[in-house]
Amino acid sequence: MNTLYLGDCLNVLRDSVADESVDLIYIDPPFNSKRDYNIFFDDKEIQSQRLAFEDTWSLKNVLDSLHELQTMRTENIHLLLAVYQKVAPHAFPYLVMMALRILELYRVLKPTGSFYLHCDPTMSHYLKTVCDMIFGKDNFRNEIIWRRTPFSGSSKSRAKQLPRDHDIILFYSRNTTELVWNAPSNPYSEEYLKRFKWKDERGYYRKTLLKTYSDETLQRLKSENRLIEPVRKGAMYSYKQYLEESKGIRLVDDVWADINMLNPVSNERLGYPTQKPKALLERIIKASSNEGEVVLDGFCGCGTTIDAAEGLHRKWIGIDISPIAISLIKRRLHHTYKKSLSEFEVRGTPTDEQSAQRLWKENAFAFQDWWITEFEAFSATFGTKGADKGVDGIALYAMDNKDATARVAFQVKGGEKVQSKDIDALLGAIEKHKCDMGVFLTTAEPTKPMLDTVAGAGFVKLPGFEFPKLQILTLKDFFAGKRPKLPSVNITFKAAQHSGRKKENQEALEL
Ligand SMILES: C[S@@+](CC[C@H](N)C(=O)[O-])C[C@H]1O[C@@H](n2cnc3c(N)ncnc32)[C@H](O)[C@@H]1O
Numbered sequence: 484m485n486t487l488y489l490g491d492c493l494n495v496l497r498d499s500v501a502d503e504s505v506d507l508i509y510i511d512p513p514f515n516s517k518r519d520y521n522i523f524f525d526d527k528e529i530q531s532q533r534l535a536f537e538d539t540w541s542l543k544n545v546l547d548s549l550h551e552l553q554t555m556r557t558e559n560i561h562l563l564l565a566v567y568q569k570v571a572p573h574a575f576p577y578l579v580m581m582a583l584r585i586l587e588l589y590r591v592l593k594p595t596g597s598f599y600l601h602c603d604p605t606m607s608h609y610l611k612t613v614c615d616m617i618f619g620k621d622n623f624r625n626e627i628i629w630r631r632t633p634f635s636g637s638s639k640s641r642a643k644q645l646p647r648d649h650d651i652i653l654f655y656s657r658n659t660t661e662l663v664w665n666a667p668s669n670p671y672s673e674e675y676l677k678r679f680k681w682k683d684e685r686g687y688y689r690k691t692l693l694k695t696y697s698d699e700t701l702q703r704l705k706s707e708n709r710l711i712e713p714v715r716k717g718a719m720y721s722y723k724q725y726l727e728e729s730k731g732i733r734l735v736d737d738v739w740a741d742i743n744m745l746n747p748v749s750n751e752r753l754g755y756p757t758q759k760p761k762a763l764l765e766r767i768i769k770a771s772s773n774e775g776e777v778v779l780d781g782f783c784g785c786g787t788t789i790d791a792a793e794g795l796h797r798k799w800i801g802i803d804i805s806p807i808a809i810s811l812i813k814r815r816l817h818h819t820y821k822k823s824l825s826e827f828e829v830r831g832t833p834t835d836e837q838s839a840q841r842l843w844k845e846n847a848f849a850f851q852d853w854w855i856t857e858f859e860a861f862s863a864t865f866g867t868k869g870a871d872k873g874v875d876g877i878a879l880y881a882m883d884n885k886d887a888t889a890r891v892a893f894q895v896k897g898g899e900k901v902q903s904k905d906i907d908a909l910l911g912a913i914e915k916h917k918c919d920m921g922v923f924l925t926t927a928e929p930t931k932p933m934l935d936t937v938a939g940a941g942f943v944k945l946p947g948f949e950f951p952k953l954q955i956l957t958l959k960d961f962f963a964g965k966r967p968k969l970p971s972v973n974i975t976f977k978a979a980q981h982s983g984r985k986k987e988n989q990e991a992l993e994l
Pocket residue numbers: 490491492493511512513514536539755757758759760781782783784785786787788802803804805808
């Protein structure tokens with residue numbers, strides 16, 4: 484079954500993906516450049532993604548991973564990384580972590596499979612040496628230059644250098660002869676098609692003059708019923724050039740300048756900072772897999788690979804360490820393909836009170852993100868403005884008739900105790916962020932004064948219905964199926980889709 488995993492791809496691959504079971508892998512890991520991280524790992528505040536990242540990529544982990552590589556009979560990789568430790572210390576931790584994960588990805592790839600690694604010029608040359616060692620240099624197929632945009636960046640990015648406009652996609656296969664390969668090609672231009680204006684039982688053709696020819700060619704064309712007699716004496720023969728056999732289609736080469744990155748008002752945009760265009764993934768998936776085959780993305784973000792694979796009738800496996808990513812993909816599949824949760828599996832997210840408590844203890848920020856995304860709220864740390872006391876997430880809801888919307892603030896509290904000041908902070912945040920109501924999510928039982936605050940907060944009137952201004956939901960009640968009273972339609976996702984177009988909705992995602 485198609486499966487989404489919440490977790491570090493290293494663990495998920497090891498625990499859940501069999502050897503040689505995947506036809507195509509695409510990964511787009513963080514690039515080890517500030518440009519790419521800083522939205523997730525903003526320095527201003529400790530953010531959930533940052534913590535998840537630091538957990539996975541901390542120095543201790545790096546050294547453990549290096550040791551692991553040494554014991555995995557991967558001496559050459561270990562040797563290469565030891566050199567990078569000396570000559571490129573800035574890249575070393577990243578390369579160790581990536582090497583371990585690429586080794587696992589190699590293990591799960593079928594002998595006919597292909598691997599695409601999306602990176603940028605700051606890391607591509609290092610990563611290529613690592614991939615050469617893992618896949619074998621002869622299995623390197625292409626370095627694809629993806630020109631992200633025809634516009635040449637900010638004046639800062641152009642200062643005393645050429646504008647940096649491209650990413651790099653390294654393409655490897657497991658062997659050179661058996662790989663699945665459907666050469667991508669560009670469609671015919673309208674102008675070119677217009678030339679094929681004649682038609683017979685074999686299809687559309689154009690008339691091409693036969694300038695030089697041998698008797699043999701003339702006879703062959705005649706016997707194939709393709710020869711067109713000269714219109715008058717002394718004129719030249721022509722022959723029927725069929726559209727089917729025409730060389731008019733230009734093969735796609737390794738420089739891709741025809742797919743632009745998503746613009747800020749693109750309908751495809753979900754608000755995920757590093758989202759790639761679906762057309763890019765469609766090209767890769769069509770080229771290196773067939774219908775029914777398995778596509779895996781180990782750093783799947785908001786699920787561009789998953790969306791493209793689903794649309795192209797491939798099976799898929801998506802892995803991401805961020806609960807926000809997993810939540811967005813669930814909504815994306817529902818929105819695009821009307822997929823219900825029963826049509827694919829989600830693993831790694833808490834399924835009962837114990838597993839939720841475990842997540843809280845392991846990574847409080849991931850827990851917080853997981854819980855608010857259950858209500859389709861966007862994390863308040865998701866933008867660039869950092870965390871705020873009293874509110875962890877915000878969602879936009881509408882009544883069934885969609886005439887009235889409500890902005891709802893969510894606050895998550897883990898641990899064995901909660902205090903009155905926590906709910907007071909939520910009440911303050913509701914006012915500050917111009918929300919209509921608030922939901923307090925807690926792993927502990929609320930105290931009497933907290934319940935009094937809730938009772939005293941009163942109600943919010945929306946057309947035809949009243950909602951409590953403050954509500955409390957415990958983890959226990961959540962898993963017992965209880966839910967806060969909220970308007971029936973969550974429109975946060977749609978708001979994200981059209982962010983940039985409708986200011987009011989955009990604000991739901993920004994505090
Ligand atoms: C550049 S983004 C991928 C964007 C994606 N291609 C898209 O179109 O949405 C990188 C993703 O890697 C995830 N990530 C970082 N470390 C990870 C790990 N160890 N295992 C799985 N995912 C990880 C991040 O949460 C982030 O979503």
